[in-house]
Amino acid sequence: MIYTNLPHTDIEVSKICLGTMTWGNQNTEAEGHEQMDFAVEQGVNFFDTAELYPIPAHKDRYAVTEKIIGSWFKKRGNREDIVLASKIAGRAEMSKFIRTTGFTRDSIIEAVEGSLQRLGTDYIDLYQLHWPERTTNYFGKRGYKHDITDHWEDNIHQILETLRDLVREGKVRHVGVSNETPWGTMRYLEESKVHGTLPRMITVQNPYSLLNRLYEVGMAEISAREQIGLLAYSPLGFGALSGKYLGDRLPKGSRLERFPQYNRYVGETASKATKKYYELAQSNGLTLAQMSLAFVNSRRFVTSTIIGATTMRQLEENIGSIEVALSNEIIDEIEAIHESIPNPAP
Numbered sequence: 001m002i003y004t005n006l007p008h009t010d011i012e013v014s015k016i017c018l019g020t021m022t023w024g025n026q027n028t029e030a031e032g033h034e035q036m037d038f039a040v041e042q043g044v045n046f047f048d049t050a051e052l053y054p055i056p057a058h059k060d061r062y063a064v065t066e067k068i069i070g071s072w073f074k075k076r077g078n079r080e081d082i083v084l085a086s087k088i089a090g091r092a093e094m095s096k097f098i099r100t101t102g103f104t105r106d107s108i109i110e111a112v113e114g115s116l117q118r119l120g121t122d123y124i125d126l127y128q129l130h131w132p133e134r135t136t137n138y139f140g141k142r143g144y145k146h147d148i149t150d151h152w153e154d155n156i157h158q159i160l161e162t163l164r165d166l167v168r169e170g171k172v173r174h175v176g177v178s179n180e181t182p183w184g185t186m187r188y189l190e191e192s193k194v195h196g197t198l199p200r201m202i203t204v205q206n207p208y209s210l211l212n213r214l215y216e217v218g219m220a221e222i223s224a225r226e227q228i229g230l231l232a233y234s235p236l237g238f239g240a241l242s243g244k245y246l247g248d249r250l251p252k253g254s255r256l257e258r259f260p261q262y263n264r265y266v267g268e269t270a271s272k273a274t275k276k277y278y279e280l281a282q283s284n285g286l287t288l289a290q291m292s293l294a295f296v297n298s299r300r301f302v303t304s305t306i307i308g309a310t311t312m313r314q315l316e317e318n319i320g321s322i323e324v325a326l327s328n329e330i331i332d333e334i335e336a337i338h339e340s341i342p343n344p345a346p
Helices: 029-041 064-076 105-119 152-168 182-194 219-226 268-283 288-298 312-323 328-340
Strands: 003-005 012-014 016-019 046-048 083-088 124-129 172-178 201-207 229-233 302-307
Touching (some): 012 016, 016 312, 029 064, 029 312, 064 105, 083 105, 152 172, 182 201, 182 219, 302 312
Parallel strands (some): 016 302, 046 083, 124 172, 172 201, 201 229
8 A cells, every 4th residue: 555644744545545435325334344344454554534425425324434444443343443534414404404503613523523422423634514504616616606695705714713722722734725726725724824724625535536537627726735635525526437328328236327417427438538548448458446546546646546435356456556556648548538538528
């Protein structure tokens, strides 16, 4: 395993982060425990979860994933060995069965306290804002339409003050954002610079893959100049970059077969690009998943790549990608495909 540090800290994390959003829906508690056991054996020490998991979110399964992690900690007694990240859900209409208050002080405190209880721990290493509370474009929306009635920026100081108090209490060690834009990321960073007692966002968890490299437009420069690390999620595009959906296939039990609404990575243009990447991987003796993950792992702005799997075979391949180094020739061919079909699945 390769290790790096969470930016601005001495916390060492594995370059592969274990994603958990299928546990409690597509995966059972026992399967979640098996995945964590295997990941740790392979040197993974970084887990990412959220109060909203498993996905798709549903009131009857609220926070089951955190409970599964908590039961594993209780069984293994190894909380100190794991760098644990979790998230608070954002806009009220997207989390109405949890709370209806967004990122108010009471809501953030309630969310943290709930996560701590379910996880069976007294601290969270990295606490993230799951997506912006304000009106902006994320989750596959290409364009931004401004709402002149949205004065969200008035809330940022209070949000950071609340997170600061949780850090001082020892319940949260560090903070980050997720599904953020360049403006939002910089706004948080500037607020903490101007007010030195406020906590600094150290990571941003955004989608990044061969099918969606929009992070390179704006955000990558912020990562480099401000030292805020990317935790890359969906590096396989909801499984599309395993190649399993090519040729209009829909494997039984796959995420897309079970949840057809998650189709942003399998549109006509995205499938065309996926086929080209598949052919490139095959011609170089690699699986498409290996090549796709190795590409993300190699990016300098990526602190850790969040992988997720529903089977142990998938998990073994995904973690094993850390051993794959892409040649300059393969990188050049990837760039050529990207130039011809750029970002087909934002």
